[in-house]
Amino acid sequence: MAGRLGRVGPYALLERLGRGGMGEVYLAVGRRSDRVAVKMLRDPIENDPDARLRLEREVRALRRVESPYVAQVLDADLSGDRPYLVMEYIEGENLLDAVRRRGPLPESRLIALAQGLASALAIIHAAGVVHRDVKPANVLLGEDGPVLIDFGIAQVLDATRVTMTGTFLGTPGYCAPEVFADETVGEPADVHGWAATVAFAATGRPTFGRGTAQSQMYAVLNGKADLVGVPAALLPLVRAALHRDPARRPTAALLADRLSRLARAGRGVLPRAG
Known part of the structure; x- marks a missing residue:
């Protein structure tokens, strides 16, 4: 053909x-x-x-x-x-396009998205991989749940980093503060990206503003996240995942477990099992 x-x-x-x-x-x-x-x-x-x-x-x-x-x-x-x-090939649009076209996700779909994405991160972290670019454009909304794509700047934990000191790869509004502060970037950075992505899906707005890369970096470094409109059921988890100190963020596995319980309680619909 x-x-x-x-x-x-x-x-x-x-x-x-x-x-x-x-x-x-x-x-x-x-x-x-x-x-x-x-x-x-x-x-x-x-x-x-x-x-x-x-x-x-x-x-x-x-x-x-x-x-x-x-x-x-x-x-x-x-x-x-x-x-x-x-x-x-995963048929479906990415989260960024879906929210831009139809607005924020309803709460049941939002919880399913948050749980599926947290499960994806828990699995890749267990395999010794850090994605390092979790953002709405890298989440496909497949028929059976969210699918995380584009591992182009992923770091295998037993490998040497590609990027040099003083540089970063990623999208400023979805990077963790440690990326800009030239601190160790590990699994908690993906959790921070998870929170910014879920907040975007909940509100339809970039979590750290629409300004320049520099203004977004400032907002990230100073914890100025726009969380107005994030459902009360998710807000504590999102806030915890955005903590400035990486060591104080919940793990992806813990987030997936909490969200699975929330879904079973009837506030969401679970996607396929991971």
């Missing part, structure tokens, strides 16, 4: 699904006509060794995680002229 946009390896490219700072993601079909998502490094950075290393990290991170809340790696070729990885 010929793709409208050409081929990469045995995969025929049908349409571009998204484009980020490091790569482009395409809907494609393989030899058996199965639909997949193909992520390739963008031209001209395919010859950038750091970009190649980040793609390799993404493959390594995803292969360490088995969860219905995380897209599965199906194939990869990291040595060719245009390195790529192939993931299962």
Whole structure:
């Protein structure tokens, strides 16, 4: 089958699904006509060794995680002229687009989202992976629950960091304060991103404002989160997860457990089991 946009390896490219700072993601079909998502490094950075290393990290991170809340790696070729990885294709829009189009999620869906995303983080943390870029654009709303995508700047805890001192990769309004303070960035940073993402889904507003990157960084560092409109049932968990001190934030596993209890109490509908 010929793709409208050409081929990469045995995969025929049908349409571009998204484009980020490091790569482009395409809907494609393989030899058996199965639909997949193909992520390739963008031209001209395919010859950038750091970009190649980040793609390799993404493959390594995803292969360490088995969860219905995380897209599965199906194939990869990291040595060719245009390195790529192939993931299962999840049909559904991302949380950022969904909220922009239809407004904040109702409370039952919000609790299901929060629980599913916390479960995803608990699973990847147990596998020794830190995502480091949890934000609405990286959460797909699949038929069976949220799916966390784009591990392009994930850190495998037993690996050397790619980024250098004084630099950061990520989205300012969803980064944890320790990222900007050049402190150790670990699992609690993902929990902070979880809280900012859930608050956005609850309110329809960026949790740390719509201003410049510098103003968002200031708001993050000083704990100036906009939580007006977050349901009372979720507010204590969101506030705790946004604590300035990473050591005082709840773990993702604890959040998932608390939210599972909340859902069972009848305030939400659980997504598929993790």
